[in-house]
Amino acid sequence: MKNKVIYLAILAAGFASCEPEFENELSNGNYSAGDADFSSYVAIGNSLTSGYMDGTVSRVSQSYSFPSILANQFALVGGGAFTQPSYAEDTNNLGGISGIPGFGTRLVIDASAGGPEPIAGTSTITLTPQASAFNNMGVPGAKTFHLLAQGYGNPAGLAQNPPMANPYYVRMATSTTSTVLGDAMMKNPTFFTNWIGNNDVLGYATSGGSGSTAGLGGADITPVPVFEQSYNMIINTLTSNGAKGVVATIPNVTAIPFFTTVPYNPLTAAAIGGGNEANGTALINQLNTSLIGPVKQVLTAYGQGSRLQLLSATEANPLLIKDESLANMQAQLTGALTQAGVPAQQAAVIGIVFGQARHATAQDLVLLSTRTVIGTAPTSPYAVDPLNKYGVTYPLDDQHILTAAEVSDVNTATTAFNNIIKAAADAKGLGVVDMNAIMNQLVSGLRVEDGSIYTANYFSTATLSTVMFSLDGVHPNARGYALIANEVIKVINSHYNAKLPLVSAGSYPGATVLPTN
Known part of the structure; x- marks a missing residue:
């Protein structure tokens, strides 16, 4: 058709x-x-x-x-x-x-x-x-x-x-x-x-x-x-x-x-479940128990628990992103997860992936081009199950998100440039x-x-x-x-x-x- x-x-x-x-x-x-x-x-x-x-x-x-x-x-x-x-x-x-x-x-x-x-x-x-x-x-x-x-x-x-x-x-x-x-x-x-x-x-x-x-x-x-x-x-x-x-x-x-156009929190249970809400709810519960929850617990012990939130089966969830302005918690995550019984290799990968990860907020801007990336598998040696879904279990990269700090950089420059434009116009009597x-x-x-x-x-x-x-x-x-x-x-x-x-x-x-x- x-x-x-x-x-x-x-x-x-x-x-x-x-x-x-x-x-x-x-x-x-x-x-x-x-x-x-x-x-x-x-x-x-x-x-x-x-x-x-x-x-x-x-x-x-x-x-x-x-x-x-x-x-x-x-x-x-x-x-x-x-x-x-x-x-x-x-x-x-x-x-x-x-x-x-x-x-x-x-x-x-x-x-x-x-x-x-x-x-x-x-x-x-x-x-x-x-x-x-x-x-x-x-x-x-x-x-x-x-x-x-x-x-x-x-x-x-x-x-x-x-x-x-x-x-x-x-x-x-x-x-x-x-x-x-x-x-x-x-x-x-x-x-x-x-x-x-x-x-x-x-x-x-x-x-x-x-x-x-x-x-x-x-x-x-x-x-x-x-x-x-x-x-x-x-x-x-x-x-x-x-x-x-x-x-x-x-x-x-x-x-x-x-x-x-793309919201910072597009991840409903149906979206996470590939269109099936029941599957999404089950996956959310699994991730909260085996991945997001344990990582958040370690980060909380170091005063960084606000980086992540447990996923909700009834409300829209924020995207997982990488924020290079954050302190890298890779070593702390790897060490604590290993001590908790997570296999060393798996703990090391989680430490690498979540070292500078956080959930997006309303102050972060998601690029329109990122729309087709969300939920896909990253081309990374660390993108292994379940860490293989961009924005869900694997943080979106720098090129996918304009973080709040980067938005501030853009706003500061825009204001400075516009002041220059207006001053130049005023000096020459231009509209x-x-x-x-x-x-x-x-x-x-x-x-x-x-x-x-x-x-x-x-x-x-x-x-x-x-x-x-x-x-x-x-x-x-x-x-x-x-x-x-x-x-x-x-x-x-x-x-x-x-x-x-x-x-x-x-x-x-x-x-x-x-x-x-």
């Missing part, structure tokens, strides 16, 4: 900008650019600027980038031509980049299986350089300092370890030595949007805090002095010829579905879209001008029409990008005395049902 595949907001190509009906609605006769000049609009940023959606940039998703939506509105008041890197070769709208590991096709949802999963097919997008400056200079994966790095678009850099180039910029760069910012300035911008900085914290967060809190790697948080110097150089360059613009702040990870505050509103529901309430829910058949995120849990869908464009327009109207019409997010594509993947 054919399954159905649901994916969010990326099929329809092209759109007609519809304006919601409001009191004192703007009309063609009173549209105005105000104090701004949109004759050459340039967008600087990363994946959120490029039109990235459902884990990739595809031909259709790019058409819904928020800069493209803005450019259509700017055209009403004298805005010039707006160009984006070509994805014409993506004939089947699969996204991805051919031959580049980790750059797979876009995600879809199999309604019967729960997805998400990459859509079947092979990407037809190549690394062929287009060697042209574009108005949309959003480069997925870019951090602030990457926009200033020569060679970031040199294909030779892709073979280095770690890679010193970005495949998306390789497709765009005007030369092998050009910079993203330099290419953007070739368009002689009169107006710009700059939404850069998300990846300076996001790489650390999406890796479960496995990187450094002050480093230049993909999984690191960018050092504050590096961020400040790079960001100010970007703003100084963009405004050097008198261009006006709008900048955006960095959203907090607690407002992004990638970190809020600021506080995307951090806006995304936080989505947690409880953001009411827009047409009365609709949008949320940061990840995927639910009950809320398909009002979910603004795509299936990767980080990037918006088409309606989400329309909402972002509206927030930018609001700031432009207030800060630059413009009169630009908003777009209607509801007119952008929502859920679409496809045949089996």
